[in-house]
Amino acid sequence: MKRAVSYGLTLCIGFSLALLCGNAGAISERIAYNVSNFSVFGGVPLIQSGGSYEAENGEDVPASILYTDEAGGISNFLSVSRIAELLDADVKWDSRTNTVDFGTATTPGPSTVNPPFSELVWRDGVSRAEDAFEHLKAASFRSESAFDQTFLCRPELGAYVLVQVTNQGERPVSFKVSRDKTIGQPQDFPTDVIRPGGTSCRIFSVDGSGNELTSDLRVTIRPIQGIDFAPLDIIVDVSQQDGIGDSLEGRSMTPPTVTDYDGLSMRVTGQETGGVTVCIDNRSHRDVTSGGEDDYVLENYQNGVWTEVMQLEEGFAILPMAHNIRSGSSEIMTIRYQGRYGALPEGTYRVKKSFMEIGTQQTLCYLTAEFET
Numbered sequence: 001m002k003r004a005v006s007y008g009l010t011l012c013i014g015f016s017l018a019l020l021c022g023n024a025g026a027i028s029e030r031i032a033y034n035v036s037n038f039s040v041f042g043g044v045p046l047i048q049s050g051g052s053y054e055a056e057n058g059e060d061v062p063a064s065i066l067y068t069d070e071a072g073g074i075s076n077f078l079s080v081s082r083i084a085e086l087l088d089a090d091v092k093w094d095s096r097t098n099t100v101d102f103g104t105a106t107t108p109g110p111s112t113v114n115p116p117f118s119e120l121v122w123r124d125g126v127s128r129a130e131d132a133f134e135h136l137k138a139a140s141f142r143s144e145s146a147f148d149q150t151f152l153c154r155p156e157l158g159a160y161v162l163v164q165v166t167n168q169g170e171r172p173v174s175f176k177v178s179r180d181k182t183i184g185q186p187q188d189f190p191t192d193v194i195r196p197g198g199t200s201c202r203i204f205s206v207d208g209s210g211n212e213l214t215s216d217l218r219v220t221i222r223p224i225q226g227i228d229f230a231p232l233d234i235i236v237d238v239s240q241q242d243g244i245g246d247s248l249e250g251r252s253m254t255p256p257t258v259t260d261y262d263g264l265s266m267r268v269t270g271q272e273t274g275g276v277t278v279c280i281d282n283r284s285h286r287d288v289t290s291g292g293e294d295d296y297v298l299e300n301y302q303n304g305v306w307t308e309v310m311q312l313e314e315g316f317a318i319l320p321m322a323h324n325i326r327s328g329s330s331e332i333m334t335i336r337y338q339g340r341y342g343a344l345p346e347g348t349y350r351v352k353k354s355f356m357e358i359g360t361q362q363t364l365c366y367l368t369a370e371f372e373t
Helices: 014-018 024-028 080-087
Strands: 007-009 031-033 052-054 060-062 065-068 074-077 091-094 099-102 117-119 139-143 147-152 160-167 173-179 192-194 199-206 216-223 234-241 264-272 275-282 288-290 297-302 305-308 323-325 330-336 348-357 363-372
Touching: 080 091, 139 147, 147 234, 160 173, 160 192, 160 216, 173 199, 192 199, 192 363, 216 234, 264 348, 264 363, 275 348, 275 363, 323 330
Parallel strands: none
Antiparallel strands: 007 099, 031 065, 052 060, 065 074, 091 099, 117 199, 139 234, 147 216, 160 199, 160 234, 173 192, 173 216, 264 275, 275 330, 288 323, 288 348, 297 305, 297 348, 348 363
């Protein structure tokens, strides 16, 4: 989270009690609804006067309440949910303890839409990643260790954010993008995996609702396999601009995660203690390449979303070797996950592997194969 703090507040609003006491008629004359504007850092009002607010139950309620006391002092009142929207905070209600809690609400799994950012939908046939980055000179970083940096991407700086990561090292890395919340858990976009020698290019649109609190885009690059003697060598390029060119309008270089991609598929054909056997069938017109039995990510299905399983800190993996799978052929691999992830609790899991077309450096797709434990 953007700030390492979580607030648990039990709210008792004296204003509500005041309405039940004294001369209710006189007090009502000092109450006005929906007359105030509310903004953040002097920006465009996020809550505007003259309009009501639709509550979660579908009812129209006042967007704001203005109360004038007997001495002429003015107090503005907002619902907790509206305050949370203004301050970019997670909020939940605990009916057991009558507590409004900021910062600990359950967040959904990875999504391609986390306002004000949306990752553009990937389509086949886009031009090469470098075509999208001919003007990518705004910020460039090179790192021999993990990379974790946040970029402020306000809407007025450009309609698109482009992030390209090139892996020049000898270890596969995870490429994660998220939007940090002011108070609460990050909102994650799907995680990409970049093999040695590979490049991943991702494009995000920025809508006009962003402000100083909501416009942080965080880029995190980490090794996904523990090979201590092989240093990282990654290059991260970031740019925000008004356009991305006709060839990439409405598209992204982010590959799809699927069980079948134009005739290229992967399925589980057998299980053993701590491992599964997968069969990769290439019935497409492409010759493809993928890493070996150590080049994969394990994900778990919970609460309607797939999330990556955390690896053991002491996990050790052999550097993946490329396997070429020609058009019309198949490949059998045994994925022994227990050494990397430990014994898995009961549940639904999937193996996720990346594939490239031979002769290119751009990931074509991620294939998955599900299994139960």
